[in-house]
Amino acid sequence: MDWIERIAGIKRWTRGGERAPHKPLLLLYVLGRFQRHGNQPIAFSAAEAELKRLLKEYGPARDTSPGYPFHHLTSDGLWLVDTATGPGSPGPELGRLRTSQAVGRLHPDLARDLSEDPQLVVRIARYLLDANFAPSLHADLRLLVGLDLELLDTGSTATVSGAAVRRDPAFRERVLMAYEYCCAFCAYDGWLDGVAVGLDAAHVRWWAFDGPDTLVNGLCLCSIHHKLFDKGVLGLTADRTITVSARFVGRTAAARDMVLSLAGQPARQPQSGMDEVEAAHIDWHGRQVFRVPARNG
Incomplete structure (x- = not known):
């Protein structure tokens, strides 16, 4: 299964071309946790403050709730949410996520492939960073979510359907000269x-x-x-x-x-x-x- 392609196709809230990095930020946070702890369930109550900080620092200027990506990522076949009463997310509302003791985890198929191929974490993380954030923000964001810097700096790249969209190497020189x-x-x-x-x-x-x-x-x-x-x-x-x-x-x-x-x-x-x-x-x-x-x- 091509997980990069699946992730490239995640559903996003859109309005007037606004940035919507909520799901990518949650995925980066979860990948960092996966590197350290495997696919252990992540309690919303434990992740809420960290997700809120990520959204505040790297999301759009408007205020947003960490409950939205925690709930809505379940629609993309990558993320599962359970509560104390059984499978299924209670919704994006913060109060319901807290009181229901909601926990999230990667889909077992994705978790299995990540375990079998550690470089898949690198490829997915690289894709999420390149597709959603300016390069000057990558290092700080990787540190904040706890992704292994040495592993990510191997120069690996990720593409969708094998088609790489490359940056123009002459851009820097043209701009500096101008x-x-x-x-x-x-x-x-x-x-x-x-x-x-x-x-x-x-x-x-x-x-x-x-x-x-x-x-x-x-x-x-x-x-x-x-x-x-x-x-x-x-x-x-x-x-x-x-x-x-x-x-x-x-x-x-x-x-x-x-x-x-x-x-x-x-x-x-x-x-x-x-x-x-x-x-x-x-x-x-x-x-x-x-x-x-x-x-x-």
Whole structure:
């Protein structure tokens, strides 16, 4: 059975193209548990706080409940939920999941295949990360769910139906050149032995959500501002002004200088004659990633 293909086809709540990583986050959490404890049942009461944190940090900006993926993943043939009274989920409501003593576990067929082929965990996790999250978030997310970093860093890849969709390796160089090897937010421009260091080509609309590897979707950002941009701390307005989330708290001079002071400042523009970021991609980031509301400049 092709589990990657099954997972690629999981049913998702959709509205206006919003990100819905609820089930992928639950699966990553469960895979981390599987690496450590096998297919032991996971009590909702024990997992609730951890799932809530995952959804808060890596889900969409709107509030959501950990009960939704715990219940709704049962419709995809990957996950089973039982209660103290027998098989079957009591529904997504938190109160019912708690009082019914709901527990979840991977479908026995999937658990068997994971046990027989440890690299299947790697392939599924890699697919879930690549298909749902910006690359700058992968390492922290893997740590949070407890997935084995050494195992995952073997370079394995996962594809659906054997067809790999590859990123353009020239994207980074094109973006850095367009912005003259300078962070569009803070003007950092470090070099080591003639090679730019600490600079990334950030996708405004994430590659996992059809963001193209082109200048109209790229920003040259230093590593820290890239991470903050992908976490929703920083954003852009339609006129390319930098926004800072009001939910970000920084009390030190470093936080003020590196983050808070950026609010209302213009982002660096690419060289004359080169494409700037398209408004449609900025709008996507503002709706799907940026943690509203924005601070006043």
